[in-house]
Amino acid sequence: MKVTVVGAGAVGASCAEYIAIKDFASEVVILDIKEGYAEGKAMDLMQTASLMGFDTKITGSTNDYARTADSHIAVITSGIPRKPGMTREELIGINAGIVKTVSSNLLKHSPNVIIIVVSNPMDTMTYLVHKTTGIPKNRIIGMGGALDSARFKYRLAEAMEAPISDIDGMVIGGHSDTGMVPLTSHATRNSIRVSEFLSEDRLQQVADDTKVGGATLTKLLGTSAWYAPGAAVSSMVQAIACDQKKMFPCSTMLDGEYGLSDICIGVPVILGKDGIEKIIDIPLSAAEKAKMKESADGVSKTNGLLEL
Numbered sequence: 298m299k300v301t302v303v304g305a306g307a308v309g310a311s312c313a314e315y316i317a318i319k320d321f322a323s324e325v326v327i328l329d330i331k332e333g334y335a336e337g338k339a340m341d342l343m344q345t346a347s348l349m350g351f352d353t354k355i356t357g358s359t360n361d362y363a364r365t366a367d368s369h370i371a372v373i374t375s376g377i378p379r380k381p382g383m384t385r386e387e388l389i390g391i392n393a394g395i396v397k398t399v400s401s402n403l404l405k406h407s408p409n410v411i412i413i414v415v416s417n418p419m420d421t422m423t424y425l426v427h428k429t430t431g432i433p434k435n436r437i438i439g440m441g442g443a444l445d446s447a448r449f450k451y452r453l454a455e456a457m458e459a460p461i462s463d464i465d466g467m468v469i470g471g472h473s474d475t476g477m478v479p480l481t482s483h484a485t486r487n488s489i490r491v492s493e494f495l496s497e498d499r500l501q502q503v504a505d506d507t508k509v510g511g512a513t514l515t516k517l518l519g520t521s522a523w524y525a526p527g528a529a530v531s532s533m534v535q536a537i538a539c540d541q542k543k544m545f546p547c548s549t550m551l552d553g554e555y556g557l558s559d560i561c562i563g564v565p566v567i568l569g570k571d572g573i574e575k576i577i578d579i580p581l582s583a584a585e586k587a588k589m590k591e592s593a594d595g596v597s598k599t600n601g602l603l604e605l
């Protein structure tokens with residue numbers, strides 16, 4: 298199983314590291330446009346192999362896509378991250394050009410590759426890959442909900458003073474500060490609804506903190522986060538590589554599900570060897586439906602800025 302990670306920056310390197318540590322891929326190729334950068338990250342990571350106990354071979358490449366040939370899965374993290382005070386949507390101008398070129402180059406050397414899009418604004422970048430490559434929709438997956446759900450569970454555990462392993466919960470909708478829809482009514486602690494433990498106000502605070510999870514970290518770090526994004530991508534790559542049939546909220550092209558069409562937005566899907574193997578269309582409350590509609594309107598507005 299060969300995995301390519303485009304972008305050797307914070308998220309790309311973290312993602313490659315977690316994939317290697319989990320030791321399910323035979324090879325990870327990191328590619329970056331910056332001369333020598335991917336080679337350096339790959340060598341540094343390989344020098345952790347004997348310490349961390351993995352056999353995954355990690356190599357680096359400066360923009361040579363021939364080195365990525367016959368990849369099963371490719372992760373696109375190339376592009377600029379936001380700075381404090383910026384929205385993800387403001388990154389569209391530069392990142393759209395990068396994502397378009399990168400996906401086309403990847404497909405020249407790996408025509409059957411499954412693409413995971415991370416670069417922001419992620420839902421719009423996922424839509425762009427659909428519109429410009431024409432590959433089947435099961436092979437184009439946007440990463441946002443897996444991260445936002447991990448942040449939701451972190452905030453729920455914090456509010457309940459509970460271990461995170463007790464918590465289950467999911468965030469759907471657009472991967473933006475205003476677009477995320479934390480499914481508070483479905484979240485549980487050991488199958489008991491979280492509303493049994495937390496007041497309505499506290500739950501609203503959890504949802505609000507989740508939605509600005511990325512912005513909070515960007516303010517603290519001066520750039521966007523990488524550990525949790527890298528871990529989220531690595532779990533999705535593992536689900537595909539190991540045909541786990543695991544459920545994650547992912548950005549996917551909808552065709553009537555959730556009452557939406559011609560849009561990529563976060564909904565629960567099953568990830569297995571074919572990429573997105575199923576979209577799970579769960580019934581939402583009237584309030585959740587309204588939030589999802591509002592979120593989709595925001596994503597469509599950003600999609601409208603693309604020059605297709």
Ligand SMILES: NC(=O)c1ccc[n+]([C@@H]2O[C@H](COP(=O)([O-])OP(=O)(O)OC[C@H]3O[C@@H](n4cnc5c(N)ncnc54)[C@H](O)[C@@H]3O)[C@@H](O)[C@H]2O)c1
Nearest residue numbers: 304306307308329330375376377378415416417419440526
């Ligand atoms: N979807 C999510 O949940 C999520 C989470 C975190 C970050 N992000 C996004 O991921 C992207 C990367 O973030 P980061 O913190 O790793 O940024 P970074 O600046 O650390 O790394 C980006 C890398 O991309 C490389 N790059 C730029 N153009 C390229 C090209 N044409 N080909 C190959 N490589 C190229 C750069 O040289 C750099 O090394 C950003 O757009 C960020 O907003 C998304």
